[in-house]
Amino acid sequence: MKQIYNWGIVGLGKIAHQFALDILKTENANLWAVASRSKQKAINFADEFNVPNAYGSYNELVDCKDLDVVYIATPHSFHCENTILFLDHGIPVLCEKPLAINSRQVSQMILASRGRGVFLMEAMWTRFLxxxxxxxxxxxxxxxxxxxxxxxxxxxxxxxxxxxxxxxxxxxxxxxxxxxxxxxxxxxxxxxxxxxxxxxxxxxxxxxxxxxxxxxxxxxxxxxxxxxxxxxxxxxxxxxxxxxxxxxxxxxxxxxxxxxxxxxxxxxxxxxFEYNGKGYNFEMIEVMKCLTNGKLESNFMSLEFSRKLINLLDKVREKTGITYPEDNISTSDISFQKIYNN
Ligand SMILES: NC(=O)c1ccc[n+]([C@@H]2O[C@H](COP(=O)([O-])OP(=O)(O)OC[C@H]3O[C@@H](n4cnc5c(N)ncnc54)[C@H](OP(=O)(O)O)[C@@H]3O)[C@@H](O)[C@H]2O)c1
Missing domain, CATH: 3.30.360.10 (Dihydrodipicolinate Reductase; domain 2)
Structure with missing residues (x-):
């Protein structure tokens, strides 16, 4: 793996800080851009980690020059929307766990990844430790x-x-x-x-x-x-x-x-085992290996595995009565299927 990968981070909360620290310790990974809903927050984060590009909205990050891959670190309920934004612009995505709120959203994300031919992986970092x-x-x-x-x-x-x-x-x-x-x-x-x-x-x-x-x-x-x-x-x-x-x-x-x-x-x-950092470097290395090899998903944390994982979580939720607003099916899902199937 020779190429340096320019990483962008979306949503600058707690885990984004941890991940940024590990990017700095990971060979071939470069923290290139950060995006927040607040421009000032993005600037502060960029100052802290010496990041050359800071954006005050997630949408602006899609136009960032030389960006190779983004890490989505927003709350679960935004994973689907945020991930698809970047996949639609041809930008590979490592998205925090859970990949989304439910199976329906995960299916949409997988459809977008496969439909656009762009890499996607759930950031289940434990798998790579x-x-x-x-x-x-x-x-x-x-x-x-x-x-x-x-x-x-x-x-x-x-x-x-x-x-x-x-x-x-x-x-x-x-x-x-x-x-x-x-x-x-x-x-x-x-x-x-x-x-x-x-x-x-x-x-x-x-x-x-x-x-x-x-x-x-x-x-x-x-x-x-x-x-x-x-x-x-x-x-x-x-x-x-x-x-x-x-x-x-x-x-x-x-x-x-x-x-x-x-x-x-x-x-x-x-x-x-020796870790150089918190342990997020192992999933980063997997993403960069996949990108180097032109793969659209990881063999170790595959999209099919993520689909099974969220199906299982959905089934547990059914048993216990845990619900989310996203569980209500909207008519926009039907037009969504059409976009990627055409
Ligand atoms: N792998 C791990 O070890 C690990 C550990 C903790 C969390 N996580 C995962 O990472 C994700 C984020 O967790 P976190 O603990 O970092 O959360 P957090 O501290 O609350 O940060 C989430 C960030 O998402 C952005 N955001 C976008 N829309 C938002 C909204 N409506 N309300 C609040 N924030 C919004 C905000 O960034 P801006 O204001 O900059 O836009 C916020 O700082 C979760 O999905 C969680 O499961 C993973």
Missing amino acids: PMINNMLKLIMEDTIGDVVNIKADFGFKANFNASSRLFDAKLGGGALLDVGIYPVFLSLLLLGEPNNIIAKSDFASTGVDEYCKIVFEYEDNKTAFLNCSITENTPTIAEIYGTKGMITLQSRWHESNKLTVKLLTGETRDYE
Whole structure:
């Protein structure tokens, strides 16, 4: 990979700052442009990270010269609209998780990517961490035997603020889509799609889910017990039980650099991996490799995987009664299908 990739960031909130720090540490990645709804905010961000191009609207960024790829870091409810804006202008997109609010929106995004022939990937950064790749290698080598059971959680106590991204349904608030997506991702990666779902949530005064407890049941009595919360600090550990032993992804497992293998023989092995930064560089490298190779999607975090992930989240939402304004089908979806099919 020789080319330097000029990155743009869309939506300059918390994660945008983290991502920008990791761009600075990633070979071949250059932080080239930032876009905010506020020109002053864009200028401040650009000053902080020494970015040459700062825009006061997302629309202006599409005309930025020499821009190679954008990272969408807006609240979930804008992912679909923001992503399609850039795909329509031929600009590759790495979009934050969840790829969108529901399957319908994700289908629109996939249609836009394939219709325009432009790269798209969900920024499920955990998929690219060395710890996850090592876990997969250990499982493929049959170290713990057949995976039969998973327990994984992700919970933290957020300060309640009705108009914040986490608590406002209009911004896609709630535990399941924000943090529950990680345990659901892990279960999909290791056990695939379940045959049966049992799920329960409780709701904040704003209507978003404060927690979600999920049981996925699979063939041969395999099971995943998953749990997420935005009102409680939980251990945030993942345990993968196999017929010969278990793997523990240490806390907080979705970003961890440590895992432990415990075999039924009594043997224990600890693994630790070096990260240069927070860990967002691994997904960035994957995007840049795909672009170098002219690929429209990643083999490791494919659009089909993202579609399965959001389908699963939709099904959990159906069981628990979690809803969003975007769930109402509008007539504009029908004309949307026509644009990309023609
Ligand atoms: N991968 C990870 O580790 C990770 C961690 C945290 C969050 N995330 C994901 O990243 C996304 C953003 O999360 P965040 O924590 O960075 O959120 P945040 O701090 O609230 O920032 C979101 C940004 O989106 C923009 N935005 C556009 N329309 C908005 C609206 N109507 N209301 C509020 N903001 C709006 C704003 O940027 P401007 O004002 O500059 O336009 C805002 O700063 C979410 O989808 C989340 O799931 C991922």
